[in-house]
Amino acid sequence: MFDIDKWQEILSTIKKNKMRTFLTGFSVAWGIFMLMILLGSGNGLSNGVASNFMNDAVNAMWIWTGETTIAHQGLKPGRPIQFHNDDYDIITNIPGVETASGRYFMGNTRYSYGKESGEYTTVTCHPELNEVDRMELLEGRFINDVDILQTRKVVVIGKDIHEALFKEKPALGEYVRINNVPFKVVGVCIEPESTRNRNAYMPVSTAQKVFNGSNRLHNFAITINGETLDESQAIEERIRTTFARKHRFDVADESAMGMYNKLENYIQTMRIFQAIKIFIWIIGIGTLIAGIVGVSNIMLIVVKERTKEIGIRKAIGASPASVIGLILLESILITTLAGYIGLVLGTGLMELVNYAMVQSAGDAAGQGETIFLNPTVDFGVAVSATILLVVAGTIAGYIPAKRAASIKPIVALRDE
Amino acid sequence: MIKLNNIHKSYDMGSSKLHVLKGIDLEIEQGEFVSIMGSSGSGKSTLLNILGMLDNYDEGSYLLANKLIANMSEKKAAQLRNDMVGFVFQSFNLISFKNAMENVALPLYYKGVNRKKRNAIALEYLEKLGLKEWAEHMPNEMSGGQKQRVAIARALISNPKIILADEPTGALDTSTSYEVMDILKEINDAGITVIIVTHEHDIAAMTQKVVRLKDGRIDEIIRNGELREFRHTYNKELVTA
Numbered sequence: 001m002f003d004i005d006k007w008q009e010i011l012s013t014i015k016k017n018k019m020r021t022f023l024t025g026f027s028v029a030w031g032i033f034m035l036m037i038l039l040g041s042g043n044g045l046s047n048g049v050a051s052n053f054m055n056d057a058v059n060a061m062w063i064w065t066g067e068t069t070i071a072h073q074g075l076k077p078g079r080p081i082q083f084h085n086d087d088y089d090i091i092t093n094i095p096g097v098e099t100a101s102g103r104y105f106m107g108n109t110r111y112s113y114g115k116e117s118g119e120y121t122t123v124t125c126h127p128e129l130n131e132v133d134r135m136e137l138l139e140g141r142f143i144n145d146v147d148i149l150q151t152r153k154v155v156v157i158g159k160d161i162h163e164a165l166f167k168e169k170p171a172l173g174e175y176v177r178i179n180n181v182p183f184k185v186v187g188v189c190i191e192p193e194s195t196r197n198r199n200a201y202m203p204v205s206t207a208q209k210v211f212n213g214s215n216r217l218h219n220f221a222i223t224i225n226g227e228t229l230d231e232s233q234a235i236e237e238r239i240r241t242t243f244a245r246k247h248r249f250d251v252a253d254e255s256a257m258g259m260y261n262k263l264e265n266y267i268q269t270m271r272i273f274q275a276i277k278i279f280i281w282i283i284g285i286g287t288l289i290a291g292i293v294g295v296s297n298i299m300l301i302v303v304k305e306r307t308k309e310i311g312i313r314k315a316i317g318a319s320p321a322s323v324i325g326l327i328l329l330e331s332i333l334i335t336t337l338a339g340y341i342g343l344v345l346g347t348g349l350m351e352l353v354n355y356a357m358v359q360s361a362g363d364a365a366g367q368g369e370t371i372f373l374n375p376t377v378d379f380g381v382a383v384s385a386t387i388l389l390v391v392a393g394t395i396a397g398y399i400p401a402k403r404a405a406s407i408k409p410i411v412a413l414r415d416e
Numbered sequence: 417m418i419k420l421n422n423i424h425k426s427y428d429m430g431s432s433k434l435h436v437l438k439g440i441d442l443e444i445e446q447g448e449f450v451s452i453m454g455s456s457g458s459g460k461s462t463l464l465n466i467l468g469m470l471d472n473y474d475e476g477s478y479l480l481a482n483k484l485i486a487n488m489s490e491k492k493a494a495q496l497r498n499d500m501v502g503f504v505f506q507s508f509n510l511i512s513f514k515n516a517m518e519n520v521a522l523p524l525y526y527k528g529v530n531r532k533k534r535n536a537i538a539l540e541y542l543e544k545l546g547l548k549e550w551a552e553h554m555p556n557e558m559s560g561g562q563k564q565r566v567a568i569a570r571a572l573i574s575n576p577k578i579i580l581a582d583e584p585t586g587a588l589d590t591s592t593s594y595e596v597m598d599i600l601k602e603i604n605d606a607g608i609t610v611i612i613v614t615h616e617h618d619i620a621a622m623t624q625k626v627v628r629l630k631d632g633r634i635d636e637i638i639r640n641g642e643l644r645e646f647r648h649t650y651n652k653e654l655v656t657a
Contacts, residue, residue: 315468317526
């Protein structure tokens with residue numbers, strides 16, 4: 001198979017017929033290039049959106065209370081529902097609930113340190129909140145179980161609060177006054193999904209005790225272990241019926257207790273992306289077919305153009321097989337090489353786009369919304385697409401080459 | 417060397433059949449210099465194609481070097497062409513994207529001779545034909561006579577027993593035609609059988625044997641000694657023309 005002389009003959013033919021080589025190669029390279037860009041963009045888009053969801057746990061759920069709107073068990077509508085600490089114990093014991101964090105709303109809270117002060121949101125929580133919101137700690141630690149048990153006056157502040165109150169000074173171990181009560185700073189964090197870090201986190205037990213919260217809670221943030229939409233909806237239903245019975249409101253009363261299920265949302269968004277992916281594939285396959293048609297056309301023309309040459313070669317002793325081999329090996333060589341070039345260029349461009357986006361994100365890297373992430377194509381897909389084009393070119397070349405090789409040389413030579 | 421016995425050949429022209437050769441009996445010895453003449457449509461090119469194994473015949477038998485040439489596979493025919501026959505065409509039929517040397521070397525490629533060796537041999541043959549300085553030139557940079565000489569070199573490189581030339585001087589002017597004929601004559605002197613198809617009487621007159629075809633049959637065969645008579649007929653034809 002590997003005959004140096006044969007390859008020299010093919011290479012010299014390629015070298016002397018640059019235009020023909022370019023046209024054959026270009027249609028393949030272009031097809032692969034476009035396919036890479038299409039599939040890469042599709043992947044980038046869906047990766048980007050998926051990563052936005054990943055910043056929070058995808059299996060997160062939020063539950064809050066409101067006022068009843070439906071009369072239930074003889075109770076009038078308009079009755080406020082309120083969670084208490086015992087509801088926290090209940091929710092952690094509902095099957096399917098992995099972790100839970102309760103929150104007591106504090107309203108406006110004033111933070112001050114030295115001469116600096118500002119109003120920030122205080123999120124009171126259990127340590128489990130970190131499973132839901134996925135804060136990134138720049139220094140120190142998050143709220144832990146001991147803080148809750150001992151109602152320690154500790155706080156984890158956002159990066160913006162740190163910068164506003166402490167300027168360049170370290171905050172860890174310092175005492176910050178929250179509504180004039182001193183709290184020890186144990187950590188500084190950022191929220192990966194947002195560009196603002198103006199929240200502070202405080203043990204919920206401490207907040208209830210210090211800020212007159214009694215045992216009231218306003219909402220829960222939980223994670224569930226449901227994998228599918230059905231599972232997560234079943235867990236949602238279980239929580240709703242449990243609380244409806246306890247707090248005596250109608251199960252269908254959405255405003256008595258509101259719920260937001262991120263998994264449901266995530267799965268639905270992913271379904272949309274599935275559809276977009278299918279659409280991109282259809283376009284991609286269309287592009288491939290255009291490439292195949294292009295290669296086939298050019299191969300037909302090439303064989304036609306070479307009919308006379310084939311006649312000459314046959315007259316001086318070339319067997320039909322060697323003529324077909326010459327044409328096909330040339331086409332395989334060109335299409336493979338061109339496919340590879342298209343592959344490299346397409347992948348290169350997508351990498352460049354990726355790089356540019358990472359650069360432009362700059363300081364906000366790791367923060368904020370990205371709709372485009374890692375726009376690369378599965379290597380196997382890329383290689384199979386190239387092979388498909390090569391094979392198509394070969395088949396498209398084989399049929400006319402075989403016919404041309406079987407023409408009597410004298411007829412081929414007459415063909416001016 | 418060549419023995420044709422009652423060769424028939426017809427072409428399918430859609431519904432009808434065109435009977436081109438209607439029983440050709442011909443014998444050509446080793447080392448002869450033969451021309452085939454005839455008006456267009458008399459079957460002279462068809463005969464040459466059959467002699468050169470470029471085409472099949474329908475009936476009769478063709479013995480080349482005592483071997484029956486019939487029903488051969490394409491591959492076998494190609495091999496035999498490569499070994500036995502060298503072709504020279506009216507339109508030269510050089511490969512346009514190969515230079516003179518590569519064109520001449522091509523038959524050796526199909527014999528499996530490596531590149532360096534076949535290019536060296538090709539250079540030798542070009543030198544013999546006075547074209548050594550033109551070895552690197554492409555066919556479109558050469559004159560008709562030069563192109564035909566390259567084609568002759570290509571026909572000779574595989575050491576054939578027979579040179580078949582289809583109107584070798586058809587595209588050349590008179591003086592170049594004579595040059596080419598001189599070369600063919602030299603080749604013949606070296607012992608190679610040369611068969612040319614031509615419609616030019618002066619060219620045919622330079623050969624030793626003229627085979628005149630008429631309507632697919634051999635009209636007459638004029639041998640060397642009878643060339644005087646041939647010239648007479650030739651002049652007569654000129655007058656009537």
